[in-house]
Amino acid sequence: MTKVIENIYQLSVNMEDILFEGLWEMPNGVSLNSYIIKGEKTAIVDGVCGWDGVPESLFALLDKLNIAPESIEYLIINHMEPDHSGWIEDFKKINSNFKVVCSKKSAELLEAFYGHTNNVTCVTDNDTLDLGNNHILKFVEIPNVHWPDTIATFDTLTGTLFSCDAFGSFGKVTKSNYDDELSDEEIDFYEREAVRYYSNIVAAFSTPVKKAIDKCSTLPIKIIAPGHGIVWRKNPNKILEDYSRYAAYQKGIAKEEVTIIWGSMYGMTEKAVQHVIKVLEQEKIKFHVHRVPETSWGTVLASVWTSTGIILAMPTYEYKMFPPLAAVLEEIGKKKAFNRKAFRFGSYGWSGGAQKELDEIMNKHCMKWDFLEPVEFKGAPREEDLNLIEQKVKVLVSEVRTLVKG
Numbered sequence: 589m590t591k592v593i594e595n596i597y598q599l600s601v602n603m604e605d606i607l608f609e610g611l612w613e614m615p616n617g618v619s620l621n622s623y624i625i626k627g628e629k630t631a632i633v634d635g636v637c638g639w640d641g642v643p644e645s646l647f648a649l650l651d652k653l654n655i656a657p658e659s660i661e662y663l664i665i666n667h668m669e670p671d672h673s674g675w676i677e678d679f680k681k682i683n684s685n686f687k688v689v690c691s692k693k694s695a696e697l698l699e700a701f702y703g704h705t706n707n708v709t710c711v712t713d714n715d716t717l718d719l720g721n722n723h724i725l726k727f728v729e730i731p732n733v734h735w736p737d738t739i740a741t742f743d744t745l746t747g748t749l750f751s752c753d754a755f756g757s758f759g760k761v762t763k764s765n766y767d768d769e770l771s772d773e774e775i776d777f778y779e780r781e782a783v784r785y786y787s788n789i790v791a792a793f794s795t796p797v798k799k800a801i802d803k804c805s806t807l808p809i810k811i812i813a814p815g816h817g818i819v820w821r822k823n824p825n826k827i828l829e830d831y832s833r834y835a836a837y838q839k840g841i842a843k844e845e846v847t848i849i850w851g852s853m854y855g856m857t858e859k860a861v862q863h864v865i866k867v868l869e870q871e872k873i874k875f876h877v878h879r880v881p882e883t884s885w886g887t888v889l890a891s892v893w894t895s896t897g898i899i900l901a902m903p904t905y906e907y908k909m910f911p912p913l914a915a916v917l918e919e920i921g922k923k924k925a926f927n928r929k930a931f932r933f934g935s936y937g938w939s940g941g942a943q944k945e946l947d948e949i950m951n952k953h954c955m956k957w958d959f960l961e962p963v964e965f966k967g968a969p970r971e972e973d974l975n976l977i978e979q980k981v982k983v984l985v986s987e988v989r990t991l992v993k994g
Contacts, residue, residue: 602760613884617760628720631662665690666752668697693737730800747810757782757817768822787893791923794835840927850901881912897988907941921953933963
């Protein structure tokens with residue numbers, strides 16, 4: 589338990605060695621955050637769970653605050669995803685009289701997930717809840733960040749925005765939960781984890797993210813308290829600006845970076861990849877290298893999201909793309925990473941055919957990537973193949989730099 593500000597407390601639980609949403613690898617874990625607001629009446633915002641019930645630490649926290657669980661009057665649900673609501677069933681066993689405050693869509697999910705329909709109040713933009721002692725909560729609808737039911741809760745007394753999945757990040761909390769207690773290096777770590785979180789979880793909803801930022805920016809925010817990651821009470825504008833930048837990356841002009849996504853069956857395409865790495869080093873541009881399927885989708889997505897240039901390298905496999913690369917491109921398309929500058933090369937044996945499937949994926953997801961002419965070689969790359977690939981990579985780097993500099 590930590591104190592956010594007077595009469596507001598946070599309970600944070602770290603989760604490790606799981607796949608987030610049953611899908612996304614999190615090499616650095618994730619924190620699940622809930623908050624208690626203590627006015628004349630007490631409210632829990634986005635109760636936290638350990639995937640299967642109420643953690644004992646929640647009861648210990650309530651005991652420290654001299655709050656009997658059965659006296660909690662309000663449960664505020666900003667977002668019904670079970671990592672924020674999965675403890676409700678167990679909590680009902682000790683307090684069946686609490687009032688739920690949520691959006692209309694959350695109320696529908698509350699019934700669908702847990703069969704709960706009693707004492708539910710649906711709120712919309714600018715509705716308020718008075719907890720007493722001047723803690724008046726104002727609600728803001730921010731749908732599709734990243735579920736359609738999402739709201740944010742704003743405590744008008746302290747200027748604290750409880751944003752749930754909006755403005756969150758991966759990364760377990762170890763030393764501190766607060767930006768004002770972290771070093772610049774630690775803040776950089778959480779920024780990298782925020783990019784990974786955004787690209788994996790939120791990226792497909794970048795337009796709603798922009799709307800949410802515009803909406804929340806009209807509030808006199810002093811603290812941002814998300815459902816995952818650290819609390820921003822020294823510089824809450826940083827995470828707003830970061831998310832605004834991440835949303836803008838969807839359009840294609842991101843950082844001056846190149847991501848190589850590659851696969852190889854027998855090392856022939858790999859020979860060309862190693863040559864490309866040397867070229868990028870000579871060009872002195874930042875780049876990321878990911879082999880698939882060894883590298884997780886989440887890691888690849890995070891690199892693609894911040895990169896203006898993409899290089900795809902893979903052999904043709906049974907007249908089509910190398911399957912792991914086709915699979916990750918499908919996911920990139922679903923996350924709506926548009927308008928990248930791109931180049932493809934790779935080997936083939938008895939026949940080519942990768943281009944046809946690549947075009948199908950690009951068209952299906954309306955990705956609008958701008959490709960240089962591909963380079964394909966039969967078997968191992970010859971010197972002339974490597975020279976041509978090098979020329980293309982240098983053109984790609986030049987075009988990336990021109991785009992980023994505007």
